[in-house]
Amino acid sequence: MLSARLITTDDDLDQLTTQINAARWDDANDISDYDREALRYYINHPGTFFIACHDTSVAPATLVGIASARLELKPYAFEHWLYVDEVDVCVDQRRRGAGKAIMRKLLEIAQSNECEELWLGTEDDNVPANALYRSLNPDEEETFIGYTYDMQD
Numbered sequence: 001m002l003s004a005r006l007i008t009t010d011d012d013l014d015q016l017t018t019q020i021n022a023a024r025w026d027d028a029n030d031i032s033d034y035d036r037e038a039l040r041y042y043i044n045h046p047g048t049f050f051i052a053c054h055d056t057s058v059a060p061a062t063l064v065g066i067a068s069a070r071l072e073l074k075p076y077a078f079e080h081w082l083y084v085d086e087v088d089v090c091v092d093q094r095r096r097g098a099g100k101a102i103m104r105k106l107l108e109i110a111q112s113n114e115c116e117e118l119w120l121g122t123e124d125d126n127v128p129a130n131a132l133y134r135s136l137n138p139d140e141e142e143t144f145i146g147y148t149y150d151m152q153d
Contacts, residue, residue: 002064004053004101006109013039016052019063024091028126031088047071049082051105053089053098064093067102071113082110084120087129099132107136121146 007016017034025031043050048070054061067087073080084106089098110118121144122129134141 001055001057002053002097002101003056003061004051004065004098004105006105007039007043007050007052009040009043013043016063020066023063025088026091028123042068045070049106049109051102053102053105055093055096062093063090064096065089065098065102067106069106069109071115074116079116080114082106082113082115082118084118087120094128099129100135103132103136 007013013036017036017039020031020034039050042048049068051067051069052063053065053067055064065088067084069082069084071080072083087099087102087106089102107118117139120133122133124130124143
């Protein structure tokens with residue numbers, strides 16, 4: 001059974017960061033090493049959400065995916081929206097429903113925070129992610145080009 005839930009500072013962040021760092025991710029996930037203090041700082045930041053999805057049918061529960069998101073405010077009409085920064089499913093846990101469980105949790109968070117919309121993006125060649133997001137019947141699908149500016153040069 002898969003369980004996607006919101007992580008709080010009451011959770012065992014040492015255990016979670018150990019699980020994240022031991023999990024199998026592919027290069028597209030672009031996951032750096034996690035540490036407890038950075039995750040605690042993120043969780044404590046107002047309007048941020050961190051989701052962990054575990055397979056609870058085994059003991060101990062196995063991490064199968066993670067996601068992070070944050071509440072944003074548009075500069076007009078006081079419209080809130082949820083920006084999803086990442087949805088990552090472990091390489092060896094894919095096609096079991098973890099991505100869908102995580103997305104349903106994020107949609108629930110957006111609704112409970114009275115967001116006008118939830119927004120996320122993915123690369124156009126990420127076939128599995130695009131299939132997942134389409135299966136959840138989005139109201140709009142758009143093509144865009146993203147730009148990254150590395151500030152560490």
